[in-house]
Amino acid sequence: MSNAPHSEPSRRYGTVIISHGPELLVKVDDELIACRGRRKLGKTVCGDRVWLSEDQPPVLDGIAPRQNAFPRADRRGRQQIVAANLARVVIVVAPKPEPTRDLINRYLVACENLGLQAVICFNKADLIDAESRPIWDDRANLYRCLNYPVVFTSTKAAPGLAELTPLLVDGPSILVGQSGVGKSSLINQLLPDLALKTQAISSATAKGRHTTTATTWYDREGAGPIIDSPGVWEYGIWKMPWSDVAQGFIEFSAFAQQCRFANCQHLTEPDCGVQAAADKGMIDPVRLASYRRIVGALEHIPNPRG
Ligand SMILES: Nc1nc2c(ncn2[C@@H]2O[C@H](COP(=O)(O)OP(=O)(O)OP(=O)(O)O)[C@@H](O)[C@H]2O)c(=O)[nH]1
Ligand SMILES: [Mg+2]
Numbered sequence: 001m002s003n004a005p006h007s008e009p010s011r012r013y014g015t016v017i018i019s020h021g022p023e024l025l026v027k028v029d030d031e032l033i034a035c036r037g038r039r040k041l042g043k044t045v046c047g048d049r050v051w052l053s054e055d056q057p058p059v060l061d062g063i064a065p066r067q068n069a070f071p072r073a074d075r076r077g078r079q080q081i082v083a084a085n086l087a088r089v090v091i092v093v094a095p096k097p098e099p100t101r102d103l104i105n106r107y108l109v110a111c112e113n114l115g116l117q118a119v120i121c122f123n124k125a126d127l128i129d130a131e132s133r134p135i136w137d138d139r140a141n142l143y144r145c146l147n148y149p150v151v152f153t154s155t156k157a158a159p160g161l162a163e164l165t166p167l168l169v170d171g172p173s174i175l176v177g178q179s180g181v182g183k184s185s186l187i188n189q190l191l192p193d194l195a196l197k198t199q200a201i202s203s204a205t206a207k208g209r210h211t212t213t214a215t216t217w218y219d220r221e222g223a224g225p226i227i228d229s230p231g232v233w234e235y236g237i238w239k240m241p242w243s244d245v246a247q248g249f250i251e252f253s254a255f256a257q258q259c260r261f262a263n264c265q266h267l268t269e270p271d272c273g274v275q276a277a278a279d280k281g282m283i284d285p286v287r288l289a290s291y292r293r294i295v296g297a298l299e300h301i302p303n304p305r306g
């Protein structure tokens with residue numbers, strides 16, 4: 001410890017692994033340090049880069065500016081940040097529980113607005129039978145035609161995680177989706193030491209459910225970090241204008257130029273270029289219907305104050 005009058009107090013720089021209530025778990029080099037958030041610094045989330053003081057116990061001294069932040073919204077359209085400083089969002093869906101009809105599109109609206117890469121992961125592929133196979137293949141083709149990577153995975157049987165693993169090499173990836181689709185199971189297999197402690201604990205209590213309660217960051221050697229997040233039933237989009245929803249439907253913009261009205265929302269306006277494209281089979285009518293439902297649902301959310 002230097003006692004030179006002008007020396008900076010030494011600081012430790014780390015990543016927030018878990019933020020749960022006021023408690024933080026920060027990873028500094030290979031050490032995990034528990035500390036408390038500080039109200040005046042604002043809410044700290046998983047993935048934040050932070051500075052800790054050398055005090056005992058250490059105190060949170062600062063939060064680095066975020067490159068990005070992935071939110072979900074409550075019923076009133078207010079954002080709650082789930083994690084920060086991400087490279088991509090892996091949208092995990094499964095045959096069971098069957099996704100709500102706009103779930104993937106809602107996530108894509110968020111990703112497109114945040115400039116985050118989206119990967120669509122159809123997990124529990126072992127549960128897809130001959131009857132439902134065409135439905136899942138159609139879904140995969142729909143999103144592949146829009147240039148989103150779509151992978152089929154199973155943590156129980158073939159095809160395993162072979163298609164997913166190479167997509168998670170660069171930068172931090174967060175796994176999101178409904179509760180019970182297998183996010184934690186996937187992460188368990190992506191970690192070298194098969195060490196999602198929660199799994200071991202809850203299988204000991206033999207309830208067969210291991211619901212994740214806190215967003216958690218896992219570092220991996222030689223591969224991008226992966227972040228587990230608690231499941232949702234529906235992904236809540238924050239209050240946003242219709243044009244931001246349209247931005248999430250990346251195939252619309254080319255046709256929107258042909259709408260009669262420059263401010264056409266592609267709802268019920270006459271001579272809508274997007275509707276015309278759907279009529280001609282150039283836009284999937286299921287996506288257009290989904291867009292309209294999402295815009296309609298957001299209109300029912302009051303404008304947030306402040
Ligand atoms: N058949 C089958 N079951 C799976 C697969 N992956 C996970 N499961 C099962 O699905 C259940 C839920 O898995 P979790 O990994 O806890 O799901 P989760 O998405 O983390 O759920 P939350 O933490 O509640 O959001 C468990 O019983 C898993 O064993 C899979 O690929 N195939
Ligand atoms: Mg989980």
Ligand SMILES: [Zn+2]
Nearest residue numbers: 259264266272
């Ligand atoms: Zn239009």
